[in-house]
Amino acid sequence: MNGFEINKILGATTGTLAVFLAIHIVADGVFGASGHHGEKPKLAYSLAIEKKGGEKKEATPLPVLLASADAAKGKRLFGACAACHNIEKGAGPSTGPELHGVIGRDIASKGDFSYAGLAEKKSEKWTWENMDAFLANPKKWAPGTAMALKTRKPEDRAAIMVYLNTQSDTPIELPKVAAAEKPAEAEKPAE
Ligand code: HEC
Structure with missing residues (x-):
């Protein structure tokens, strides 16, 4: 294995690592952060709707x-x-x-x-x-x-x-x- 080959291997590995990192960052953005934070507002939203429905006291007879x-x-x-x-x-x-x-x-x-x-x-x-x-x-x-x-x-x-x-x-x-x-x-x- 000469120096050129080692460089190639290192290059390939670093490249793969970079791609992996990129995927990880994107995945985190899509599934991680937004996934977790996305749930709460949704819950609050549906609760708000229900509460609004429950409060409808002056419903039309x-x-x-x-x-x-x-x-x-x-x-x-x-x-x-x-x-x-x-x-x-x-x-x-x-x-x-x-x-x-x-x-x-x-x-x-x-x-x-x-x-x-x-x-x-x-x-x-x-x-x-x-x-x-x-x-x-x-x-x-x-x-x-x-x-x-x-x-x-x-x-x-x-x-x-x-x-x-x-x-x-x-x-x-x-x-x-x-x-x-x-x-x-x-x-x-x-x-
Ligand atoms: C997926 C099937 C299904 C759908 C869709 C459905 N029903 Fe029914 N319905 C039934 C079944 C089964 C019963 C009998 C319930 C029981 O035995 O407790 C029933 C019972 C009834 C009864 C009582 C009848 C009696 O003889 O006392 C009424 C009234 C009724 N349905 C009205 C409706 C109306 C109005 C809709 C639409 C808004 C509707 N149903 C949609 C399946 C359905």
Whole structure:
């Protein structure tokens, strides 16, 4: 091995080392530092959102939401539900029970479907309030239920419910909007 060769080997090693160092620095920048610091703001961000949601005390009352709900929008939103539910009368169960006429009917009352968590609620009806609570968080309202999909926005739930009520032989009345809840411009003389 002559001096030239040793130089070559040293050169190659130093080169490799330099590349390795460069990769290490870049990796540190990408995965190390930014990875660790990136997590905290993300956490704080999601916490802030939740807190904001939890603080929403002056939420629009359900009767007001329903009174202004858009059934056409509800029909569109029902697309996500249609993956598991038939809505046409007599179409029968799919992954979930048929939903024709579900608003106002007894909970878990379809004989051709075997209910999970909802069976516990059999003695109750699908009132507007019950449906709103169920759709907002099925597993919370009916522990053990096989339905997981949450509809988080109150306006979206109202739209879906108003649409469901149109898919019925016996639609039920919308809840009365209490005078105190009425927006001033929507004030109507008492019937
Ligand atoms: C991944 C499948 C799936 C999706 C998506 C789904 N559901 Fe369900 N749903 C179910 C199952 C399963 C049940 C029965 C739950 C039980 O037995 O506890 C159910 C039950 C129900 C019931 C009770 C019916 C009854 O006979 O008492 C209603 C109402 C309902 N779903 C509405 C909806 C709406 C509205 C959506 C869309 C926002 C939706 N579901 C999306 C699977 C689904």
